[in-house]
Amino acid sequence: MMKMSVMMKSCCVALFFILTSVSAVQRLNTFNELKKINFDQFVPSHSLLLLHWFANIVDIDNNNVIRLTFDPNRGDFGSHHYGNYEGMLDPLPRGNIRYQYYTVGNLNGEMSSQLPSYVVHPRFGYEGRNRDRIVFRVREQNAGRLTGQIIDRVYITQHYETSEHQGTRYDPVHTYLVTPQLLSQIREFSVEYSDRMSLMNLRDQFGSRASDSQIRDIRNSWGGLACLGLFLFIVIQEKYIPVQHNNRRQPKAKRNTHPDFIVNIPESRQNGTSGMFVSLLQVEMTLKVTTSTSGKARILWDNVPQYLLNEGVMVVLYNNVKYLTYKSIGNAESGSFNTSIPLNEGLQVRLHKVNKLCCFWTSIGEELGRGEKFTNPSAVSIKGYKASLQLFAKDGKACARLYVKKSFNDWRSKFKDSWVGFYNSEDEDTTDYKWWQWQWARKFNPSTDFQDYQVYEYCSGMTIAPGVQARFILKDYTEKACTPCWRE
Numbered sequence: 001m002m003k004m005s006v007m008m009k010s011c012c013v014a015l016f017f018i019l020t021s022v023s024a025v026q027r028l029n030t031f032n033e034l035k036k037i038n039f040d041q042f043v044p045s046h047s048l049l050l051l052h053w054f055a056n057i058v059d060i061d062n063n064n065v066i067r068l069t070f071d072p073n074r075g076d077f078g079s080h081h082y083g084n085y086e087g088m089l090d091p092l093p094r095g096n097i098r099y100q101y102y103t104v105g106n107l108n109g110e111m112s113s114q115l116p117s118y119v120v121h122p123r124f125g126y127e128g129r130n131r132d133r134i135v136f137r138v139r140e141q142n143a144g145r146l147t148g149q150i151i152d153r154v155y156i157t158q159h160y161e162t163s164e165h166q167g168t169r170y171d172p173v174h175t176y177l178v179t180p181q182l183l184s185q186i187r188e189f190s191v192e193y194s195d196r197m198s199l200m201n202l203r204d205q206f207g208s209r210a211s212d213s214q215i216r217d218i219r220n221s222w223g224g225l226a227c228l229g230l231f232l233f234i235v236i237q238e239k240y241i242p243v244q245h246n247n248r249r250q251p252k253a254k255r256n257t258h259p260d261f262i263v264n265i266p267e268s269r270q271n272g273t274s275g276m277f278v279s280l281l282q283v284e285m286t287l288k289v290t291t292s293t294s295g296k297a298r299i300l301w302d303n304v305p306q307y308l309l310n311e312g313v314m315v316v317l318y319n320n321v322k323y324l325t326y327k328s329i330g331n332a333e334s335g336s337f338n339t340s341i342p343l344n345e346g347l348q349v350r351l352h353k354v355n356k357l358c359c360f361w362t363s364i365g366e367e368l369g370r371g372e373k374f375t376n377p378s379a380v381s382i383k384g385y386k387a388s389l390q391l392f393a394k395d396g397k398a399c400a401r402l403y404v405k406k407s408f409n410d411w412r413s414k415f416k417d418s419w420v421g422f423y424n425s426e427d428e429d430t431t432d433y434k435w436w437q438w439q440w441a442r443k444f445n446p447s448t449d450f451q452d453y454q455v456y457e458y459c460s461g462m463t464i465a466p467g468v469q470a471r472f473i474l475k476d477y478t479e480k481a482c483t484p485c486w487r488e
């Protein structure tokens with residue numbers, strides 16, 4: 001008998017211990033604590049959309065009492081009873097007043113279409129794969145209608161990933177109690193007030209470092225939801241922007257000095273789905289096609305912001321609308337990728353999100369930004385003649401183009417003994433050419449006219465690579481033009 005009761009006691013202690021230890025979820029009291037969560041990495045950023053909606057749909061009075069404005073027993077917004085059978089949350093208080101947990105946020109539920117469009121059809125970058133939920137506890141003082149009843153607990157939580165094989169449970173490690181104080185702060189970002197002044201005020205009130213032009217971009221890209229856009233900007237993106245002195249003054253210094261380094265985002269995206277990223281990308285990131293030593297396209301990227309790396313991104317090489325190759329860049333904010341694609345004008349690097357398919361298969365997700373198209377260097381004039389010479393890349397080979405002014409109609413006789421040679425570097429002597437590295441000017445092939453020039457082309461058998469140069473030799477070894485050396 002004695003033994004039995006000891007056993008029972010230790011059993012109860014153990015049970016009690018399990019219940020209390022698992023229900024110790026983290027608490028988010030303030031906006032700053034919310035900002036410390038790594039959204040996108042451990043918690044879907046979509047849960048911020050859900051939380052923003054929830055904070056604004058409930059009533060919160062001056063005493064921080066939260067009240068329901070909808071009825072979860074009726075399934076409003078796809079909400080329904082949550083049993084807390086795993087004991088993840090505190091057990092329901094006992095007594096005369098009935099308490100009940102409810103969950104909301106399933107986007108496939110019957111009445112989930114009542115949720116606002118920004119939650120059900122989140123813009124790019126905020127999709128949540130329907131894992132995140134809000135769980136709230138209601139004090140059911142009167143039987144019947146739940147509308148108007150007090151909510152005494154609010155949590156953000158999420159289902160485990162399918163790959164974690166945890167069934168439909170919620171993940172206690174990524175469950176947070178959200179205090180009424182924090183909900184009230186989030187309510188300040190109500191989308192009803194999305195004018196410029198409100199955004200500026202919110203920025204100052206929440207100590208944001210968003211520049212005036214970032215505020216403008218947020219307004220342009222989020223329109224009537226601009227306050228939500230600012231909320232997301234502050235909570236997710238802003239912490240990855242390095243602190244700069246004079247932050248509001250120095251937006252695009254790089255733009256003029258290195259035009260080929262600037263990420264160019266097509267107009268149509270300015271108001272588009274990922275407009276939030278636009279301002280950041282223009283300041284920070286570079287994507288570029290260069291030439292490897294073997295005449296292949298080499299992709300360089302630099303300053304890819306951490307919040308994009310966290311999402312999983314890839315560099316993709318395009319020729320107009322067609323992609324040729326791609327590579328996930330993992331966590332490398334800068335790096336290079338030697339492709340096996342022969343260099344040609346028009347190749348372009350774009351940054352895309354990685355779409356994870358089943359197992360380890362991936363595919364190209366939505367575009368986040370793009371570099372400039374690769375362009376050949378411009379032509380240099382042939383001294384003393386109305387003609388010029390251009391070095392260009394075609395299928396990874398060094399080629400040359402002659403532009404001959406249409407009025408220069410005796411060029412064939414003037415250039416009778418002229419030839420174009422290709423050299424590995426500017427140090428090579430003009431006499432030091434190989435047989436596949438030169439051609440008579442008069443044997444160049446006619447190409448499409450360009451304005452008032454006739455154009456002739458010749459492709460050598462030589463690989464285009466950094467340092468390569470073309471020279472126009474009038475006669476014997478008299479040089480009349482030298483192109484700049486092919487750039488890295």
Ligand SMILES: *[C@@H]1O[C@H](CO)[C@@H](O)[C@H](O)[C@H]1NC(C)=O
Pocket residue numbers: 220267268270271
């Ligand atoms: C983008 O927004 C600007 C105004 O902010 C507007 O003039 C322009 O037409 C919009 N473009 C698209 C593609 O919606």
Ligand SMILES: *[C@@H]1O[C@H](CO)[C@@H](O)[C@H](O)[C@H]1NC(C)=O
Pocket residue numbers: 291292293294298338
């Ligand atoms: C890629 O190409 C560059 C330039 O040609 C070369 O220096 C580098 O070694 C190459 N990297 C690899 C991994 O082949």
